[in-house]
Amino acid sequence: MSVETVVKVPLLIAGEWRTGAGSDWIDVTDPATNKVLWQAPCATEAEVNEALAAAQTAFKLWREVPTPERARVMLRYQHLLKEHHDELGVLVAKETGKTMADAKGDVWRGIEVVEQAANVAALMMGETVENVARGVDTHSWIQPLGVCVGITPFNFPAMIPLWMFPMAIACGNAFILKPSEQDPMTAVRLVELFLEAGAPKDLLQLIHGRKEQVDQLITAEDVRAVSFVGSVPVGQHIYRTATDNLKRAQCFAGAKNHMVVMPDANPQQVVNQLVGASVGAAGQRCMAISVAVFVGSAKDMIPALRDELAKVVPGVYTDENAAYGPVISAPAKQRVLAYIEQGKKEGANCLLDGSDCTVEGYPDGHWIGPTLFTGVTADMTIYQEEIFGPVLCCVEAESLDDAIELVNANQYGNGTSIFTASGAAARKYQHEVEVGQVGINLCIPVPLPFFSFTGWKGSFYGDLHAYGKQGVRFYTETKTVTSRWPEDDVVHASNMTITLK
Ligand code: NAD
Numbered sequence: 001m002s003v004e005t006v007v008k009v010p011l012l013i014a015g016e017w018r019t020g021a022g023s024d025w026i027d028v029t030d031p032a033t034n035k036v037l038w039q040a041p042c043a044t045e046a047e048v049n050e051a052l053a054a055a056q057t058a059f060k061l062w063r064e065v066p067t068p069e070r071a072r073v074m075l076r077y078q079h080l081l082k083e084h085h086d087e088l089g090v091l092v093a094k095e096t097g098k099t100m101a102d103a104k105g106d107v108w109r110g111i112e113v114v115e116q117a118a119n120v121a122a123l124m125m126g127e128t129v130e131n132v133a134r135g136v137d138t139h140s141w142i143q144p145l146g147v148c149v150g151i152t153p154f155n156f157p158a159m160i161p162l163w164m165f166p167m168a169i170a171c172g173n174a175f176i177l178k179p180s181e182q183d184p185m186t187a188v189r190l191v192e193l194f195l196e197a198g199a200p201k202d203l204l205q206l207i208h209g210r211k212e213q214v215d216q217l218i219t220a221e222d223v224r225a226v227s228f229v230g231s232v233p234v235g236q237h238i239y240r241t242a243t244d245n246l247k248r249a250q251c252f253a254g255a256k257n258h259m260v261v262m263p264d265a266n267p268q269q270v271v272n273q274l275v276g277a278s279v280g281a282a283g284q285r286c287m288a289i290s291v292a293v294f295v296g297s298a299k300d301m302i303p304a305l306r307d308e309l310a311k312v313v314p315g316v317y318t319d320e321n322a323a324y325g326p327v328i329s330a331p332a333k334q335r336v337l338a339y340i341e342q343g344k345k346e347g348a349n350c351l352l353d354g355s356d357c358t359v360e361g362y363p364d365g366h367w368i369g370p371t372l373f374t375g376v377t378a379d380m381t382i383y384q385e386e387i388f389g390p391v392l393c394c395v396e397a398e399s400l401d402d403a404i405e406l407v408n409a410n411q412y413g414n415g416t417s418i419f420t421a422s423g424a425a426a427r428k429y430q431h432e433v434e435v436g437q438v439g440i441n442l443c444i445p446v447p448l449p450f451f452s453f454t455g456w457k458g459s460f461y462g463d464l465h466a467y468g469k470q471g472v473r474f475y476t477e478t479k480t481v482t483s484r485w486p487e488d489d490v491v492h493a494s495n496m497t498i499t500l501k
Pocket of ligand 1: 151152153154155156178179180181209210211212214215229230231232234235237238252253254255285286386388414455459
């Protein structure tokens with residue numbers, strides 16, 4: 001495809017779809033072929049400023065729209081997303097390389113958040129206490145903040161934007177979304193459907209770009225809150241910069257998720273689940289299991305695990321037999337391959353090496369086969385750093401206490417699981433482990449949106465563990481009103497004309 005004929009990813013600024021006025025363009029490639037799918041513009045400084053100004057104006061009108069009306073937009077949006085579920089799934093699969101099942105799952109988990117946003121009136125109810133002092137009452141209201149910004153990663157191009165803007169907007173805010181430059185067309189379609197659902201045209205702005213555009217957004221005076229999901233160094237940068245500029249910030253970062261296998265666990269269940277949790281989605285899930293900790297004789301399950309992993313074959317999204325797709329890009333593949341080499345150099349046993357992986361008919365795809373290391377120790381680079389590829393590290397521990405100590409000493413705390421037949425072991429693990437999401441006999445314990453999604457230690461920077469239900473608390477401010485009503489005051493509560501002394 002010549003550059004002239006490449007489809008351009010549009011920006012949405014002040015209610016207008018635009019081509020982008022700048023000269024800096026990003027090639028968005030198909031991870032299975034490395035061919036350019038479309039090109040995304042890096043928004044210019046003037047375009048970002050225009051988006052900020054439009055969002056501020058839109059907020060002033062939108063915050064006055066009654067909460068049930070805002071909720072109705074979400075209801076219509078949820079309906080449209082469901083209607084377009086398959087089409088969105090194909091778009092996600094094209095941009096990310098995910099299998100169709102994974103891509104549709106990505107969209108579905110987002111739809112569930114929109115359902116929660118449609119319940120916003122109930123979630124925004126305040127609190128009241130009568131007679132906090134003699135004749136004095138207090139009630140609280142939950143009010144929107146203003147302009148909020150969301151910066152999202154490549155690995156869930158539907159779910160993660162949908163974690164952010166529906167809840168923020170349902171609460172009465174305006175929103176500026178900067179999706180990943182590696183798969184921005186999914187966000188375009190999500191926004192198109194949002195407008196079709198009846199949202200005011202200038203309430204949601206869509207900006208594309210990289211660090212420069214992000215930095216302009218998170219330092220802008222009008223921005224009140226920043227939500228970020230992505231890698232650790234970028235999360236730390238965004239948290240530091242946003243808070244330094246006195247914004248509310250919530251940054252979900254990387255992970256190294258451990259699954260502890262007790263000797264009494266069901267071996268078949270362990271092997272089946274571990275295969276999907278470690279190499280599914282090419283290991284590019286923030287909740288993927290990248291470390292399996294075998295306690296005592298549980299290590300006898302490793303040969304069966306190796307045999308099952310060896311049967312797993314990656315492929316393109318149109319291939320129903322593909323277990324997972326390519327990694328997102330050539331640099332991502334190079335990074336994962338470098339980790340595999342480093343693991344071998346540092347003395348881990350590579351029982352299964354996926355470095356040299358090909359898929360027939362797709363010679364330029366970013367393929368990596370299932371890779372399994374045993375004899376991994378806590379000082380190795382492959383144990384310490386997030387690899388974000390289909391690579392599983394096996395560690396051995398003598399006891400459950402040792403396993404817990406290992407998990408708690410790890411710098412990350414996104415997700416973890418334990419497989420055991422013992423209620424006492426499971427209870428001890430869930431109580432003592434310092435990780436946000438814990439699974440017992442299930443390995444990717446992502447809560448539904450009527451719970452919060454959290455992250456501990458280096459997996460999260462910010463003071464409000466949010467999304468789902470608690471998203472409302474992030475995108476709002478609570479105001480308490482304390483009142484005294486002397487008997488001679490004029491009070492027309494029904495039409496809200498209230499005279500206070
Ligand atoms: P990334 O950090 O490279 O990019 C995320 C976003 O930040 C993108 O929109 C990108 O344009 C922007 N960005 C990149 N560099 C920047 C910079 N220097 N300054 C400002 N903005 C910048 O992450 P990714 O590779 O797209 O996503 C994978 C990472 O996301 C993994 O580390 C994964 O664990 C993490 N993740 C975490 C969660 C979670 O909930 N904790 C969920 C999904 C993904």
